[in-house]
C-alpha cells in the first residue's frame with residue numbers, strides 16, 4: 251500500500267520542499283488556517299479563530315507541536331485573525347513566512363462557473379460574489395478572507411478551491427430537478443453538491459490504493475461528518491451526489507434532516523404555522539441524529555448511549571445507516587462498475603459500528619465486513635475493511651487542506667523563479 255510520501259512523489263510539480271502554502275478556510279464566524287507543505291501534506295502551523303463577530307473571539311494554534319490560544323477583542327473578524335497570524339504567529343518564525351508561495355482559499359460555492367481551482371483575480375472575485383445567493387453564509391466570509399489575505403500578503407498569488415467544482419462533471423439528468431425547467435435556466439436552481447474537495451481527495455487516493463489511474467477508477471465515496479454526502483464517481487469524475495442546491499439534501503446528518511417529502515414544508519407552513527425561519531432552523535439545526543435521538547448530534551455520544559439502551563440513540567443510528575445503505579444501493583445502479591466503496595469524514599473514518607451496520611444492510615449486493623480490519627481502521631488508519639469475498643470497501647482519511655495546498659502550488663509553480671540548483675529535485 252502506498253504511503254502519503256509515495257503519493258507526493260507522483261504529484262506533477264517539482265519544486266523545493268521548502269515551498270509552503272497558507273490554506274485558509276473562512277466560515278461565517280470562524281477562520282481555520284494551516285501552513286502546509288503541498289508535497290507531503292505536512293503541517294507546520296495550524297489554527298482556528300472562532301466566535302468572530304459574536305461573543306468572545308478566540309484564536310488557538312499549534313506550531314511545532316506546541317499549542318497556544320488567546321482571546322481577541324470583541325470586534326475581531328477575519329481581517330484581524332489574519333493580521334494576528336502575520337504579526338504574532340508567523341513573525342516569530344520568519345523562515346516560515348518567507349517560504350510561502352501561495353495562499354489557497356476554500357470556497358464553498360462556485361456555481362456553474364468553476365469546474366477547477368483557479369488563480370484569484372478581479373473576475374474570479376466577481377464570480378464568487380455572483381454565487382452569494384447560493385451560499386449566503388459562506389461566500390461573503392470567503393470574500394472577506396480573500397480581501398484580508400490580499401492586504402496581508404500583497405505579493406502572494408491566491409487560489410480559490412471550490413467545494414462544488416468536482417461535481418461540475420455531473421450529467422444533466424443527475425443535476426436537473428423535476429421542476430419547471432425555467433427555474434434552472436433563469437435562476438440556476440439545480441443540484442450542485444458539496445464536499446467536492448473531499449470526494450476528489452479520496453477518489454485520487456483510492457486510485458492509488460487500487461493501482462488504477464484516476465481516470466479509470468469508479469467508486470462510491472461516503473463522506474460522513476457532521477455534514478454528510480455521498481458521491482458516485484465514474485472514471486475519476488463525479489456523476490451524482492446526494493447534496494443538492496443546498497447542503498440539506500441527501501443523507502441523515504448531525505442536525506440536518508437530509509431528504510424529506512417536500513410536501514412537509516407546506517404542511518409545516520399552512521397547518522402548523524411555522525414561518526420560513528422556523529422551517530429552516532427545524533430542518534438544518536434540529537433534525538438529523540439530534541432530532542431523532544433527542545440527545546445529541548455527536549455520533550460518539552449516540553454510540554455510547556445506544557450501548558446503554560437509549561432508544562432514541564438506537565433509532566437515530568438505525569435510520570442513519572439504513573438511509574446511507576439505500577443511497578449506496580442506488581449508486582450501484584448509477585455506476586456500471588464499482589471498484590470500491592469508500593468511507594471518510596469523522597464518522598466514516600472512525601465509527602466501526604456505523605460501517606459494519608451499513609455493510610450488513612448491503613449483504614444482498616455483495617458486501618461483507620472483515621471484523622478485525624474494521625475495528626483497526628480508526629484514528630487516521632487507512633485501508634480495506636471488507637472480507638476477501640466482499641465488494642471492496644476502504645477507509646480513507648480525508649485531507650481537504652492538502653488538496654487546496656496542492657492545487658495552489660500547481661497553479662502558481664510556473665510563476666516561481668528557481669532559487670538555485672538545490673531547489674530542484
Ligand code: ADP
Nearest residue numbers: 474475476477547548549550595596597600601
Ligand atoms: P465536520 O463535518 O464538522 O468536519 P467531522 O468530519 O469532524 O465533522 O465529523 C464529526 C463526527 O465524527 C461527529 O459525529 C463525531 O461524533 C464523529 N466521530 C469522531 N470520532 C469518532 C469515533 N471515534 N467514533 C464514532 N464517531 C466519531
